[in-house]
Amino acid sequence: MPILQLEYRGLNLYDLVDTVEIAIDADLQMIHIYDTQQIVEPEYDFSTKSYMLSEGFWKMAKTIKEKQFFLENEESNLEMWITPFKWVFYSSNQLIKVFEDGKIKVHSIATCSEDMLLYEKYFSRLKGEFFNGK
Secondary structure (H helix, E strand, O other): OOOEEEEEEEEOOOOOEEEEEEEEEOOOOEEEEEEOOOOOOOEEEOOOOEEEOOHHHHHHHHHHHHHOOOOOOOOOOHHHHHOOOEEEEEEHHHEEEEEEOOEEEEEEHHHOOHHHOOOHHHHHHHHHHHHOOO
16 A cells, blocks of 8 residues: 655744644555654653653644545544554654654664664655754
8 A cells, every 4th residue: 555645733932833744654564754943843852851742743643544545543542542552753863763663762863773674755855854954
């Protein structure tokens, strides 16, 4: 099945409406999210010294769940619905944040490998921003 691409609009940290790009790979159960404007990317929690899923993410996940974009998952609870998928965030500060099995792992673009199965379109764009100093 081809990768489904769509856009999601939400509020960033400064309460400005902006757009996030999403690519859904139903075959691999992966959802790629290009978000350099901090709309849905995981946030750092200083009290736990770790990343956590943001309020914007939960709103977006609810929308994706309701639309049923070729994702075979009948779970009614949103928190349980997101678990089987691998969520890959192409984020601000040229970081790749991966949410899988209830944990968030953070990678710099310099340490990413091919076995991570990154979405080339988003990875190339993020890498371009890194080399162009944005």
